[in-house]
Amino acid sequence: MTDTKDAAATDSGAAPDGGTIAIRLEDLAKRFPGEKELAVKDLTMEIPQGEIVILVGPSGCGKTTTMKMINRIIEPSSGRIFLDGEDVTKVNPDQLRRRIGYVIQQIGLFPHVTIADNIATVPKMLGWKKERITERVDELLEMVGMDPGKYRDRYPKELSGGQRQRVGVARAMSADPDVMLMDEPFGAIDPITRDRLQNEFLRLQEQIKKTIVFVTHDIDEAIKMGDRIAILREQSQIAQFDTPERILVNPADDFVADFIGRGASLKRLSLSRVRDVELHQWPTADEGSSHDEVRRTLEGSDKSAVLLLDDQRRPVRWVNAEHLSRSGGGGELSGVGLPPEAMVQPNATLSDTLNEMITARYSTAIVVDSDNAYQGIVDIDTINETVRSMRRAELGRLRDADGGSGEAEDPEDEDR
Amino acid sequence: MTDVSWYESFWTYLGFTWQDLLGLGIEHAIVVIISVTISTLIGVSLGVLTYRTDRPRAAVLGVTGTFLTIPSLALFTLLIQVPLLGLGAPSVIFALVLYGLLPVVRNTIVGLREVDSAIVESAQGMGMGRNERLWRIELPLAWPVVLTGVRVSTLLLIGIAAIGAYINGPGLGDEIFEGLAQIGSATALNRVLSGTLGVIVLAILFDLVYVVISRLTVSKGLK
Numbered sequence: 001m002t003d004t005k006d007a008a009a010t011d012s013g014a015a016p017d018g019g020t021i022a023i024r025l026e027d028l029a030k031r032f033p034g035e036k037e038l039a040v041k042d043l044t045m046e047i048p049q050g051e052i053v054i055l056v057g058p059s060g061c062g063k064t065t066t067m068k069m070i071n072r073i074i075e076p077s078s079g080r081i082f083l084d085g086e087d088v089t090k091v092n093p094d095q096l097r098r099r100i101g102y103v104i105q106q107i108g109l110f111p112h113v114t115i116a117d118n119i120a121t122v123p124k125m126l127g128w129k130k131e132r133i134t135e136r137v138d139e140l141l142e143m144v145g146m147d148p149g150k151y152r153d154r155y156p157k158e159l160s161g162g163q164r165q166r167v168g169v170a171r172a173m174s175a176d177p178d179v180m181l182m183d184e185p186f187g188a189i190d191p192i193t194r195d196r197l198q199n200e201f202l203r204l205q206e207q208i209k210k211t212i213v214f215v216t217h218d219i220d221e222a223i224k225m226g227d228r229i230a231i232l233r234e235q236s237q238i239a240q241f242d243t244p245e246r247i248l249v250n251p252a253d254d255f256v257a258d259f260i261g262r263g264a265s266l267k268r269l270s271l272s273r274v275r276d277v278e279l280h281q282w283p284t285a286d287e288g289s290s291h292d293e294v295r296r297t298l299e300g301s302d303k304s305a306v307l308l309l310d311d312q313r314r315p316v317r318w319v320n321a322e323h324l325s326r327s328g329g330g331g332e333l334s335g336v337g338l339p340p341e342a343m344v345q346p347n348a349t350l351s352d353t354l355n356e357m358i359t360a361r362y363s364t365a366i367v368v369d370s371d372n373a374y375q376g377i378v379d380i381d382t383i384n385e386t387v388r389s390m391r392r393a394e395l396g397r398l399r400d401a402d403g404g405s406g407e408a409e410d411p412e413d414e415d416r
Numbered sequence: 417m418t419d420v421s422w423y424e425s426f427w428t429y430l431g432f433t434w435q436d437l438l439g440l441g442i443e444h445a446i447v448v449i450i451s452v453t454i455s456t457l458i459g460v461s462l463g464v465l466t467y468r469t470d471r472p473r474a475a476v477l478g479v480t481g482t483f484l485t486i487p488s489l490a491l492f493t494l495l496i497q498v499p500l501l502g503l504g505a506p507s508v509i510f511a512l513v514l515y516g517l518l519p520v521v522r523n524t525i526v527g528l529r530e531v532d533s534a535i536v537e538s539a540q541g542m543g544m545g546r547n548e549r550l551w552r553i554e555l556p557l558a559w560p561v562v563l564t565g566v567r568v569s570t571l572l573l574i575g576i577a578a579i580g581a582y583i584n585g586p587g588l589g590d591e592i593f594e595g596l597a598q599i600g601s602a603t604a605l606n607r608v609l610s611g612t613l614g615v616i617v618l619a620i621l622f623d624l625v626y627v628v629i630s631r632l633t634v635s636k637g638l639k
Contacts, residue, residue: 094545110539112557
């Protein structure tokens, strides 16, 4: 009990480096009628402006209840909610909700009105002028990657699941709220589309910088989407509230470690991207090179194959000693060797790269830039080094932070 | 045999009386339209007021269901004793309104309860108040179901309205009761037949009207 409070206090102390506090929950509690146990017990939490904060935990831990108390879809039994420093615990809930974007798993688009009218819901209630609404609707549709001319007048049933989800996000952003609440927004979508939508949303968030409270039960989604993750146990008690990196490297207790599950190291791989690691080089040769040149390159390296590149440095084929001898000593190399696979771009995560690499020849992923020109390779050693150095770095940072914040804690508490 | 002669005689009868029959048909339709309109207003209101709460909902469904079990002849006979109603159209309309309630109330409640709770929650989450939610989201979504209830109610009332002629009510029932009174005479069969066919034609016409109403009032997004 005291532990969690301390943890929360330390973290709120850590928050200001990211800027101001957008949402502050103070001793928030909820008891549902007819239930003995509190669903949420004395939760105190601060959510920094412009960040995605993930509430994650096992089902029934109160994470959704907690989120729904922020826009008071569920009224708290006690405690207070501050939005940008303003106490909104008692203000008119409808007025409050128009300031907060809300996306739920089922999206809940209105099936009887068009996409444009769905998105225009809040602006209409706020009494915007017609032209301003039309303009905003088109802008939002474009923002979520849908052609306004094509989709404006359609009905929700004419859209795919992924498109509906996009419209749901657009609708939540319609009146440009500072805060958005998202309850498993990607939960009901197939894994491939989900991945794409998550990436799109992260890209969007880089521009819009909203404060987002995001609920999920999926730790992998939490690690991918979160700037900060609050791992909750029963009654919405904070087990750990920290950045994904620090949670993975240093789980606060067994509960957190269990929840992250095995493979924390593997999960960490989805936090770094190919562009963050030092690429290794592989022996390469020009496509037009002669047999002998390629053979010399091969013999001069410790690798068992040479990567042939075309005149724009795009990987064309792998050639190994066997290929060379089988094709005889002639001058031309055309058609010799095997096509390259496992090509990744610098923005791929190491986790995806590893996945590609495992099935690829020579256990190597070829890194190419956006024009598909060869940059280098990532192999299992690269990944191994990265994981170890990340762990070292985080542990180091953690030790520093513990020393520092320990002293800073007391005066802060007195401040309050 | 007489087969040939009865339908020949029926055609001749129609030829002579179609104008009267048309008049009766219009009266019949007017009584039904008035009754269904009142039933719908009351029924939808009752549905809206009770769909969220268990006991009132059960009570409303129970009471309106009971109305339907009262034999219409008995109800008409009782109603003519009531001051201000008496013989004729007012009693008929009063009875029809009672009979028409159940399908409307039932379908309103079912329709509103079937609205996806996620849709209602997202409306609430965007700051739509309770009334606004009802008018802008829940009722439009429940409307196809409500409309089906009104349609069923209409068909039911077209049939019952015919019996209203028993207490001097307007409409095609008149023709049927006249025929019954003259049973054995040459025109008895013609009268009963024309009254009955008139009711059937009216029912078909009303159904067509509902197809049009549904086209016009149900959102394209729901079809």
